Amino acid sequence: MKEYIEELTPVVMVGLRISESDEEFDHSMEELRSLCEACELEVVNEVTQTLLHPDNATWIGSGKAEELKLMVEMTGAEIAVCLGNLSPAQMKNLQKVIGIAVWDRTNLILEIFSRRAKTREARLQVESAYLQFMMPRLTGMWQHLGRQSGGGGSRANKGVGEKQIELDRRQISHRISELRKELEQIDKTRDVQRRGRSRDGLFNVSLVGYTNAGKSSLMNALLEMSGPETEKISEKKVFEENMLFATLDTSIRKIDIPGRKPFLLSDTVGFIENIPHDLIKAFRSTLSEVKFADVMLIVMDASDPHHRMHKKITEDTLKDLDVDGIPRLYVYNKADLCDKECVPANVPGSGSVYISTKTGYGMEDLLNELKRIFTEDNREIDVVVPYSKGDILNRIHNEAEVFLEKYEENGVRIKASCRKALAEYVNKRITETAV
Ligand SMILES: Nc1nc2c(ncn2[C@@H]2O[C@H](COP(=O)(O)OP(=O)(O)OP(=O)(O)O)[C@@H](O)[C@H]2O)c(=O)[nH]1
Ligand SMILES: [Mg+2]
Structure with a gap:
C-alpha cells in the first residue's frame, strides 16, 4: 500500500x-x-x-x-x-x-502569524491585519467567476465576480470594526491587570529584539535560576525554537532569584526588517507591555554577522512605540557561538553585557546591571500623607523602603526611597489633595 x-x-x-x-x-x-x-x-x-x-x-x-x-x-x-x-x-x-x-513578503509574514497565533488577542490582531491587507487585493480573487453580464454600470448589471467583491468588502469592513471593538475591550482588561501588577511594586523588565535573538531562551534561563528545575518552573517556561517568529504572544513571568530583588519579565513578538506597518499597528496592544516597562533588555544574537543591523531595526521599530524615556540594557546573546576574541569582558555600568543563555556565561553580570538600573531609578520622597489618604500610605508601605514615619497634625510624615513611578504618583496625589 x-x-x-x-x-x-x-x-x-x-x-x-x-x-x-x-x-x-x-x-x-x-x-x-x-x-x-x-x-x-x-x-x-x-x-x-x-x-x-x-x-x-x-x-x-x-x-x-x-x-x-x-x-x-x-x-x-x-x-x-x-x-x-x-x-x-x-x-x-x-x-x-x-x-x-x-x-509577497507581507503575505508570508501574515501567513506565519496566522498559523502561529495562539491567544485570543494575538488571533484577533492577526485577523485584523490580514483583512486590512486583503481589502485592496480582493479584485483578483474572483476572476474565476468572470464577468457574467456586460456593461451598464448599475449594480444589477455587474458581473458575479464584482458583486462578490462588493459583498466581501462590506463584510470585511464590518468584521474589521468588530475586531477593533473586541481588541479595545481586551486592551482595557490588560490595563486593569497591569495596574494590579504595578501595585505589587515590582520592577517591570521587557525583552525586545530581532526575531530568533534568544529572548524567550533568556526568559527561560532566568526562570531556571529562580529555583531548582521543578515541575512548576517547567510549566512557566515559554516556547523557544530556532525559527523566525517563534513567539507571537506576550508572556509575563515573575523572576525571583534567591538573594536578588524579584522583578516581572515580559517576552513578546520579535522584530524583523521592513515589518509591514499594519502589522505593527495590529500588534500595538501586544507590544504595549514594553511601553510600561521600567527597563528594556534589547537582545541581540551576537554570533549573527548582521546583529548591528538587527539592533538598528529594533531601535527604529521602538521609535514607533513611544518608549523613549525607558532605560535600555543591550544584551549580546549567544556569546558561546562567537569567536573568543570578539567577546569583550563585561564592564559594570557600561550599559551592555555579553551572555549565553545556553552556558550561563554573563548571567550574573546581567543581573548586576539590572540591579544597578533598578537602584538608579529610585527616588527619595519626603511627604506628609493626609490621614484621609490611607490608600497612598498603603502603597508606600507595600512598595517603598521607609526610613521615617511620624504622626503629625496634618498627616503622616514619610521619608522613603521608591521607584520613580511611585514617587511621581505619590507627589501627584498629594498635590491634588492640597489644591
Ligand atoms: N548557541 C546558543 N543558542 C541560543 C542561545 N540563546 C538562544 N539560542 C537558540 O536560538 C534560537 C532562538 O531562540 P528563541 O529564544 O526562541 O529566540 P526569540 O528571540 O525568542 O525568537 P522569536 O520568538 O522568534 O522572536 C533557539 O534555537 C535557541 O535554542 C545561546 O546563548 N547560545
Ligand atoms: Mg521568542
Whole structure:
C-alpha cells in the first residue's frame, strides 16, 4: 500500500534586486528562505533579476515573468514567494502570467502569524491585519467567476465576480470594526491587570529584539535560576525554537532569584526588517507591555554577522512605540557561538553585557546591571500623607523602603526611597489633595 506522507507546499522564491549590494541582497534572500521554512513551505527553486526599478505591470520584467512561468511548470511550484512588497495590481498581473498564487513578503509574514497565533488577542490582531491587507487585493480573487453580464454600470448589471467583491468588502469592513471593538475591550482588561501588577511594586523588565535573538531562551534561563528545575518552573517556561517568529504572544513571568530583588519579565513578538506597518499597528496592544516597562533588555544574537543591523531595526521599530524615556540594557546573546576574541569582558555600568543563555556565561553580570538600573531609578520622597489618604500610605508601605514615619497634625510624615513611578504618583496625589 502506498504510504501517505504529508508533503510541504512547494514554492519558488523570486528576488528583485534594485539598489542593494550583493551582500544585502543575499541576506534578504536567505531571510526569505527562513520565513518560508517558518511557514512550512519548501523552496524548490529561485529566480532573481536586477532592474533599475520594479516593472509597473508585473513587478519583474515581462521576459523574466515568462521564464518564471516555465520554471513553475517544471517544478510544480504552487506559490511564487516574492522578495519585496508588490502592489495589488502587480500581484494580480504576475499571477495571471504564471498561473499560480503570488505572495509577497507581507503575505508570508501574515501567513506565519496566522498559523502561529495562539491567544485570543494575538488571533484577533492577526485577523485584523490580514483583512486590512486583503481589502485592496480582493479584485483578483474572483476572476474565476468572470464577468457574467456586460456593461451598464448599475449594480444589477455587474458581473458575479464584482458583486462578490462588493459583498466581501462590506463584510470585511464590518468584521474589521468588530475586531477593533473586541481588541479595545481586551486592551482595557490588560490595563486593569497591569495596574494590579504595578501595585505589587515590582520592577517591570521587557525583552525586545530581532526575531530568533534568544529572548524567550533568556526568559527561560532566568526562570531556571529562580529555583531548582521543578515541575512548576517547567510549566512557566515559554516556547523557544530556532525559527523566525517563534513567539507571537506576550508572556509575563515573575523572576525571583534567591538573594536578588524579584522583578516581572515580559517576552513578546520579535522584530524583523521592513515589518509591514499594519502589522505593527495590529500588534500595538501586544507590544504595549514594553511601553510600561521600567527597563528594556534589547537582545541581540551576537554570533549573527548582521546583529548591528538587527539592533538598528529594533531601535527604529521602538521609535514607533513611544518608549523613549525607558532605560535600555543591550544584551549580546549567544556569546558561546562567537569567536573568543570578539567577546569583550563585561564592564559594570557600561550599559551592555555579553551572555549565553545556553552556558550561563554573563548571567550574573546581567543581573548586576539590572540591579544597578533598578537602584538608579529610585527616588527619595519626603511627604506628609493626609490621614484621609490611607490608600497612598498603603502603597508606600507595600512598595517603598521607609526610613521615617511620624504622626503629625496634618498627616503622616514619610521619608522613603521608591521607584520613580511611585514617587511621581505619590507627589501627584498629594498635590491634588492640597489644591
Ligand atoms: N548557541 C546558543 N543558542 C541560543 C542561545 N540563546 C538562544 N539560542 C537558540 O536560538 C534560537 C532562538 O531562540 P528563541 O529564544 O526562541 O529566540 P526569540 O528571540 O525568542 O525568537 P522569536 O520568538 O522568534 O522572536 C533557539 O534555537 C535557541 O535554542 C545561546 O546563548 N547560545
Ligand atoms: Mg521568542
